[in-house]
Amino acid sequence: MADDTILETRGLTKEFKGFVAVKDVSLKVRKGSIHALIGPNGAGKTTCFNLLTHFLTPTRGQIFYKGQEITGSSPSAIAQMGLVRSFQISAVFPHLTVLENVRIALQRKRGHSFDFWRSERVLSELNEEARRLIDAVGLAEFENTVAVELAYGRKRALEIATTLALDPEMMLLDEPTAGMTHADVERISTLVKRVAANRTVLMVEHNLSVVSTLSDRITVLQRGEILAEGDYNTVSKDPRVVEAYLGAGHA
């Protein structure tokens, strides 16, 4: 079974001063699956996320990506290995246009990102590919709009297009539908489903209906620890999970 594990953590722990945010989390994400990380507020989901992408350094524990230990690698190195994250607060480059946003991601692989003596016109060779990605997330008519002027749901769509531009093997999505209108939630869910076809997705998500329709496997965190793991039916019937979400008495 070890072969189809793409991301694994062993005893991952993060302590802040006098407070354990993530405690001894051992997690295996299967290649090609959509894996959801859920849990009540303050369960340590986002901390866990930041540990995986090395925006935080774990106090203890190890992280393996495709069988290789990446615990000490830098965030940009991890992104270059194909493990790319999104952010809870929508992460776009606000004063660049939609097209420019996506091109930033495409540009790195072309290798002339340090060329300060060249005209930015050399970047127009990336336009076609960028437009294809923008079209795929339904933003075709906004390619020249400055990102800050997009509605919230569209910013998230742009963010996903930018992430997809890196063609990552594995995507980490931090609450992809947080704060969205109903219509947007549906659109993003469809999008996530579609892009996950040949990738692995690990996502933190609050919206349980999104989780139930999308994910193959769910890990429930509570107070920094793994409470339960399994598919939606198993997890949603687990009395401990129900108690964690609704409080004692409802179980």
Added chain:
Amino acid sequence: MSAVLPTVKSAEVGAQRIVFGVMVAFFLIGPALGMYPVFLMKVMCFALFAAAFNLLIGFVGLLSFGHAMFLGTAGYVCAHAAKVWGFTPELAIVAGAAAAGLLGLIAGLLAIRRQGIYFAMITLALAQMIFFFCLQAPFTGGEDGIQAVPRGKLLGVLDLSDVWNMYGTVLIIFLAGFLLIYRTVHSPFGQVLKAIRENEPRATSLGYNTNRYKLMAFVLSATLSGVAGATNALVFQLAALNSVHWSMSGEVVLMNLVGGLGTIFGPVVGAFVVLAMENYLATLGFWVTIVQGAIFVLCVLAFRRGIIGELGRLIRKPL
């Protein structure tokens, strides 16, 4: 759809070309309008210095508060090379710029690890160390500085002691530096810099090692500041302590605020306005500082985008 972007861009470029033409014309006919050539040469040197500074604050979002160290160090090295080692002026300027670039590499390696006010404080602290070095080191002449620096012959032929030869040389250096900065801002590299300014964590998550880009921009800015400082030393035939003093680092911030942060032409206009005040209000004595202070406050309160920034907003095109 695909036609929209090029037209928007070409309208921007068109407006910028016109302003660029006006700027070149101004420096070409300025002396004929009765402005002192030495004053205009000083304006060009400081315009280049301010534009190099703006590359960092305006396009990467890094506020350096120690840029005088690059201006001053290059001035001292250039003056020493020309006077003691007998370098030709172009080699003396290259030596000064290289020294500033090297200093920029060291200062940058230390400073870019921190952000915001901490970045500013590290650059200020390093600049203070350079100031005391320049005060104490034997070759800098202490309080006197390095005086009577020979301008020499450019490439061994063009005698720069002639004011018009010097003027033409400074104009070409200024325009070359200015165009290099323009190109850098509008290059694939500049695009990454803007992404870092806009959202550094996101740039990191896309796989960019942002510190390397920031360091490169920092070295570039330091080197161009060095070109400005070295040229300025040849113009005045002097390298003096005031060019490494912290107030010089403050002055370049002021120039950018007055002209417009993150604009292409703002630093040039800002340098002209600030230096013109110092020059033409000099008879007011210490009042210059008070007038400058008042203008600074006015800028920050009334038009925060600076002269060029406000102008650009008025015609809806970035200048």
